[in-house]
Amino acid sequence: xxxxxxxxxxxxxxxxxxxxxxxxxxxxxxxxxxxxxxxxxxxxxxxxxxxxxxxxxxxxxxxxxxxxxxxxxxxxxxxxxxxxxxxxxxxxxxxxxxxxxxxxxxxxxxxxxxxxxxxxxxxxxxxxxxxxxxxxxxxxxxxxxxxxxxxxxxxxxxxxxxxxxxxxxxxxxxxxxxxxx
Numbered sequence: 001x002x003x004x005x006x007x008x009x010x011x012x013x014x015x016x017x018x019x020x021x022x023x024x025x026x027x028x029x030x031x032x033x034x035x036x037x038x039x040x041x042x043x044x045x046x047x048x049x050x051x052x053x054x055x056x057x058x059x060x061x062x063x064x065x066x067x068x069x070x071x072x073x074x075x076x077x078x079x080x081x082x083x084x085x086x087x088x089x090x091x092x093x094x095x096x097x098x099x100x101x102x103x104x105x106x107x108x109x110x111x112x113x114x115x116x117x118x119x120x121x122x123x124x125x126x127x128x129x130x131x132x133x134x135x136x137x138x139x140x141x142x143x144x145x146x147x148x149x150x151x152x153x154x155x156x157x158x159x160x161x162x163x164x165x166x167x168x169x170x171x172x173x174x175x176x177x178x179x180x181x
Contacts, residue, residue, distance in 0.1 A: 084166040089140045090159045093118065093151050094129040102127035105151070112150055116143060133161045 080086075094105040102120060106129050109118040121128040131147060134140040140156045147154045 081163075081165075083163075085160050085162055086135070087158065087160055089132075089134045089137050089156055090119075091131040091140055091144045091147055091154055092128065092157045093131060093147055093154045095126055097126050099127060102129055105129045108150065109147070113146055116146070130157075130159070133159070 093109060094102055096102065106118045106120050109116060109129070109131065116131050119130050121130065132140060132143050134143075137156060144154060144156050
């Protein structure tokens with residue numbers, strides 16, 4: 001046991017040995033140089049590329065690019081219009097299984113907020129009372145702020161809407177009939 005104490009003391013003293021200053025004066029490092037060029041990334045000279053492009057592109061017109069952009073934009077618009085549904089946002093005011101409470105919520109919205117048109121949906125087993133069909137969430141904020149004063153549980157939700165031009169005559173008649181309930 002005594003051997004371990006002596007060994008520990010020797011290791012401790014060796015670890016705490018006073019070290020000499022390993023560095024010399026700053027003047028001894030004045031001529032130090034290190035070449036990092038092999039490790040640095042190489043980038044092309046953008047000025048030469050820009051000059052080459054500007055001398056080649058000076059005879060071309062930007063209208064060709066505009067025409068191509070217009071063509072791409074038109075194709076995207078026609079593709080989007082061919083989709084029967086679009087994603088957006090609506091304000092969910094009520095979601096629950098109580099039919100009478102759903103109808104009362106819809107009627108309260110109609111009386112308290114005449115500029116807002118509530119839509120009632122039934123997704124078995126629950127009733128949903130929603131307001132608006134908004135493309136962007138920021139558009140739904142105004143209706144949400146109005147309704148939140150009377151209905152504190154209201155929230156903005158993501159929703160999918162069918163485009164008007166894709167609705168069949170039967171669906172349009174059904175919507176009119178629902179408005180008469």
